[in-house]
Amino acid sequence: MPEGDTVLQAAKRLHTALAGEVLTRSDLRVPRFATADLTGREVLDVTARGKHLLTRVEGGLTLHSHLRMDGSWKIYAPGERWRGGPTHQIRAILANEHRTAVGYRLPVLELIRTTEEFKAVSHLGPDLLGPDWDPDAALRNLLKDPARPLGEALLDQRNLAGIGNIYKSELCFVLRVTPWLPVGDLPADAAARLPLLAHKLLDANRDRPARSTTGRARPSERLFVYGRAGRPCLRCRTTIREANQGDGSRERPTYWCPGCQQGPIA
Structure with a gap:
């Protein structure tokens, strides 16, 4: 069950797989952002804020996701079979030459301006595993x-x-x-x-x-x-x-x- 510790681990895995690499595939399977294309942009950073995941992309954009009860991000190597769930449960795909990150059953998925991340997370109290812990x-x-x-x-x-x-x-x-x-x-x-x-x-x-x-x-x-x-x-x-x-x-x-x-x- 995703809680602060497992979300932090997910952020670390996503950061290792995506940060510093240019996206060769971008597929956001939610109606509002279905036409958004991040292909050709470099992933700068993936960080956790409480139970929220912030994937920052070149050009001042952030992909904000939340796992809630049963969402997950899975990382796959080229040619590896995707085993995170049936295809209809996929909400996001981010890929580079070496790794593919697939988001399953994500109840929250939105593309926002990096300068406006506060709108997604400013309501949160001190993050138990974050630099702002108080x-x-x-x-x-x-x-x-x-x-x-x-x-x-x-x-x-x-x-x-x-x-x-x-x-x-x-x-x-x-x-x-x-x-x-x-x-x-x-x-x-x-x-x-x-x-x-x-x-x-x-x-x-x-x-x-x-x-x-x-x-x-x-x-x-x-x-x-x-x-x-x-x-x-x-x-x-x-x-x-x-x-x-x-x-x-x-x-x-x-x-x-x-x-x-x-x-x-x-």
């Missing part, structure tokens, strides 16, 4: 609405950018509170630790091929609670539970341990 600002943002459930506040990219549904559940577990606890009810020490802990977890996984919040390598033990409903807690052996929690746009599966985490539940 834990104090992130905490102030989270505490602006003290009645809001912690899980919802963590998913709001306007507070801090990069946390998705997995890290939401994992952070609440490590802090020993449920995702439904109002932000204002967080113990002072937990509130102070929250931004630093979030940064620590994402930073530890920025280069890992398989995400782990527990520090364990075994696939069934890489995460404390996410995706482990019905299994025993790795800490106290209580059965992990699952319920849906809204984030202002949709209900998302949320996991917690009734034995380790204190606070209201769904």
Whole structure:
């Protein structure tokens, strides 16, 4: 599931494959930009901003994409079979002599002026894996609405950018509170630790091929609670539970341990 760490990894792969090379093929399969042609332009840079990807191209243009729940960019060598999904799911193709980048199921894909990137990302809070990371600002943002459930506040990219549904559940577990606890009810020490802990977890996984919040390598033990409903807690052996929690746009599966985490539940 794309979160800040996996989006950063995607940006690095795209940058390695495309930056410094001239595009020999450009195909944007969304109605608004279907006639746009970037062929002949050099790709200057690919960078991540929270969960957003910015591919900067010669001539002052930026291809802005967002993976959301199941979008992806795949890189292929010449002649390699494309395996990212059926053809009708392809939204973008960018190719040079050596590599082809194919974007599948991209819910957001737009071509904008590089000078106007702020219109796409200015709403974001401090980026957990970016140069603008500011834990104090992130905490102030989270505490602006003290009645809001912690899980919802963590998913709001306007507070801090990069946390998705997995890290939401994992952070609440490590802090020993449920995702439904109002932000204002967080113990002072937990509130102070929250931004630093979030940064620590994402930073530890920025280069890992398989995400782990527990520090364990075994696939069934890489995460404390996410995706482990019905299994025993790795800490106290209580059965992990699952319920849906809204984030202002949709209900998302949320996991917690009734034995380790204190606070209201769904």
